[in-house]
Amino acid sequence: MPLLRHRYLVYLPFVLLFAATIVGGWINTVDMNGRVLDDFSGDGIKDATVTLGVRTVKSDASGAFQFPNLPKTSRVRIDAPGYFLTTVPTTQQEIRMSPNSITITVKEAGTTPDKVIPKADVRQGDKVLGTTLDSGNTVISPHPGKDASVLVCADGYNRKTVTLKGVAQIVELDKGTEGCPPLPSPSPSASPSPSGSAAPSGSPSPTPSPSAAP
Numbered sequence: 001m002p003l004l005r006h007r008y009l010v011y012l013p014f015v016l017l018f019a020a021t022i023v024g025g026w027i028n029t030v031d032m033n034g035r036v037l038d039d040f041s042g043d044g045i046k047d048a049t050v051t052l053g054v055r056t057v058k059s060d061a062s063g064a065f066q067f068p069n070l071p072k073t074s075r076v077r078i079d080a081p082g083y084f085l086t087t088v089p090t091t092q093q094e095i096r097m098s099p100n101s102i103t104i105t106v107k108e109a110g111t112t113p114d115k116v117i118p119k120a121d122v123r124q125g126d127k128v129l130g131t132t133l134d135s136g137n138t139v140i141s142p143h144p145g146k147d148a149s150v151l152v153c154a155d156g157y158n159r160k161t162v163t164l165k166g167v168a169q170i171v172e173l174d175k176g177t178e179g180c181p182p183l184p185s186p187s188p189s190a191s192p193s194p195s196g197s198a199a200p201s202g203s204p205s206p207t208p209s210p211s212a213a214p
Contacts, residue, residue, distance in 0.1 A: 028071060028072055028073075029069050029070060029071060029072060030070055030071075030072045030090055030091060031066065031067070031068045031069065031070070032050075032065075032066070032067040032068075032070050032076065032090050032091075033064075033065075033066050033067075033093060034050070034064070034065055034067070034088075034092065034093050034094070034095055035059070035062070035063045035064045035065070035093065035094055035095065036048040036050075036059045036063040036065070036078060036080065036095045036097060037063055037094065037095065037096050037097070038083075038096075038097065038099065038166060038167075039096040039097055039098045039099070040098070040099060040143075040145075040146040040147070040165075040166075041165050041166060043063075043165075043166065044059070044060075044061065044062040044063025044064065045059060045063045045080050045083070045097060046059060046060065046061045046062075046063065047059060047080070048063065048065075048078055048079065048080040048083075048097070049078070049079045049080070050065055050067055050076050050077070050078050051076060051077045051078075051079070052067070052070055052074060052075075052076045052077070052090070055067075067090075070090040071090065072090060072091060073090075074089075074090055075087045075088060075089055075090065076088060076090055078095055078097065080097060081167065082099055082100065082101050082102065082103070082166075082167025082168065083097040083098065083099055083100060083167065084097065084098050084099075084100050099143040099166070099167045100141065100142060100143055101139055101140060101141035101142065101143055101167065102139070102140050102141075102143050102144070102164055102166070102167050102168065102169060103137055103138070103139050103140075103167065103168045103169075104122055104130065104132070104137070104138055104139075104140060104152070104169050104170075104171060105132075105135075105136050105137050105168075105169070105170045105171070106120040106132050106136050106138075106152060106154065106170075106171050106172075106173060107136060107170060107171070107172050107173075108157070108172070108173060108175065109172035109173060109174045109175075110172075110174075116132070116134075116135060116136025116137075117132060117136055117154050117157065117173060118132050118133060118134045118135075118136060119131060119132060119154060119155070120132040120136075120138075120152060120153065120154035120157075120173070121151075121152070121153050121154065121180050122138060122140060122150050122151075122152055123150060123151045123152075123153070123180075124144060124148065124149075124150050124151070126183055126184050128183070129144065129150065132154075143164075143167075144164060147163055147164075148163070148164045149161055149162070149163050149164070150162060150164060151181075152171045152173065153173075153178070153179060153180035153181070154173060154179070154180065155179045155180070156175065156176075156177075156179065157173040157174065157175060157176055157178070157179070158173060158174045158175075158176030158177075158178040159173075159178045159179070159180065159181070160172075160173055
């Protein structure tokens with residue numbers, strides 16, 4: 001019996017080490033349950049990529065995701081098209097991302113299939129932020145800001161003022177005659193000075209040299 005008891009004691013340190021490893025893992029890891037939100041609108045961001053090392057997960061349509069068994073002291077990286085990349089602790093549940101651009105697609109209202117409108121202007125005041133390509137798209141960067149209003153207009157269509165939301169937005173224009181309002185003309189350039197140096201006003205005339213005596 002004493003010999004058997006000593007044999008068990010030999011294995012005791014290994015058992016304690018295994019138990020400490022398991023308990024330490026439970027204490028030092030966390031299952032991350034987060035939600036990725038647009039900082040301007042508060043809406044969830046779909047398909048945001050959450051990364052730690054070689055592991056990644058994606059957010060669902062509401063911006064929610066689950067990332068199990070992460071070290072509590074580490075940080076994850078969140079990336080989504082149209083937003084500034086950010087990193088947060090694994091213990092953070094609400095993650096807000098700031099938009100860095102917005103893609104606007106301009107279409108003709110009431111058409112099936114969709115008819116995109118090229119050469120449509122997106123304006124803010126007297127500044128043209130972007131003009132759509134043949135695809136009907138234009139990318140505005142940097143993002144004009146939270147709750148920014150822009151005017152969308154094109155020849156042969158009635159103009160429309162819209163409030164921007166998110167990082168991708170579709171604007172439909174009705175056929176009409178309004179078109180785009182004229183932009184202010186650039187200030188005329190100053191006229192160049194005439195060439196040659198003119199004598200300053202009020203300067204005395206040069207005195208003629210006396211004629212030589214015959």
